[in-house]
Amino acid sequence: DTEVTQTPKHLVMGMTNKKSLKCEQHMGHRAMYWYKQKAKKPPELMFVYSYEKLSINESVPSRFSPECPNSSLLNLHLHALQPEDSALYLCASSQALADEQFFGPGTRLTVL
Amino acid sequence: TQLLEQSPQFLSIQEGENLTVYCNSSSVFSSLQWYRQEPGEGPVLLVTVVTGGEVKKLKRLTFQFGDARKDSSLHITAAQPGDTGLYLCAGGYTGNQFYFGTGTSLTVIP
Numbered sequence: 001d002t003e004v005t006q007t008p009k010h011l012v013m014g015m016t017n018k019k020s021l022k023c024e025q026h027m028g029h030r031a032m033y034w035y036k037q038k039a040k041k042p043p044e045l046m047f048v049y050s051y052e053k054l055s056i057n058e059s060v061p062s063r064f065s066p067e068c069p070n071s072s073l074l075n076l077h078l079h080a081l082q083p084e085d086s087a088l089y090l091c092a093s094s095q096a097l098a099d100e101q102f103f104g105p106g107t108r109l110t111v112l
Numbered sequence: 113t114q115l116l117e118q119s120p121q122f123l124s125i126q127e128g129e130n131l132t133v134y135c136n137s138s139s140v141f142s143s144l145q146w147y148r149q150e151p152g153e154g155p156v157l158l159v160t161v162v163t164g165g166e167v168k169k170l171k172r173l174t175f176q177f178g179d180a181r182k183d184s185s186l187h188i189t190a191a192q193p194g195d196t197g198l199y200l201c202a203g204g205y206t207g208n209q210f211y212f213g214t215g216t217s218l219t220v221i222p
Contacts, residue, residue, distance in 0.1 A: 004154075033210075042200055042212040043155070056209065090154050098204030100145050103154035 006091050006104035014112050015081060021107050023074040023091030031055075031097050032074040034066060035090040037106075043090055049074060050097050081111045115139055116203055116213035124219040125191055133186045133216045135201035142205055144184050146175055149198040158186075191220045 035043035047066040048056035065077040092101040147155035161177035174187040201213040
């Protein structure tokens with residue numbers, strides 16, 4: 001299995017909602033990542049997990065909360081988001097930090 | 113500060129033309145990747161280069177890693193509409209963080 005899967009594909013939420021994005025990989029990769037991407041811009045790194053421990057947090061607002069329940073799963077919990085948080089959220093994994101990354105298809109998030 | 117600068121930022125060409133995208137940095141990377149991303153989808157890995165001066169070919173795409181491992185280029189021969197997308201270079205330092213370039217948006221007109 002050489003895939004990174006993400007659910008849901010699309011998500012529309014209000015500013016008072018709580019939702020979660022999910023990511024899964026079965027390639028045995030030990031590093032997993034969350035990125036935020038606006039149209040025609042490069043992905044912006046949000047969080048990095050290495051061996052299930054949070055390795056990098058790029059000064060992301062606390063309304064985004066990552067979780068790594070095990071080596072195959074990565075979640076991003078969302079609460080009290082703002083309209084400017086609307087974007088494509090990408091999950092990726094790699095064998096180790098700074099190795100080539102494999103991306104999921106993304107979750108298109110719209111905050112109303 | 114952007115570690116990896118890509119040029120051009122936008123490119124619109126006719127089908128059948130050739131093009132080159134550049135990825136430049138003042139930093140030395142242990143490896144460099146090129147990705148292509150279509151709208152609404154995740155980036156797809158095209159190639160990884162690790163050796164200075166390395167050249168890799170993928171059908172009509174030719175990738176080169178600079179001798180000093182600070183820059184790279186992607187050359188597309190006889191572009192097709194299916195080549196349309198956002199091209200991203202990315203560099204990594206072993207055991208450390210991974211940096212994306214500024215991106216090149218390519219449109220190939222039939």
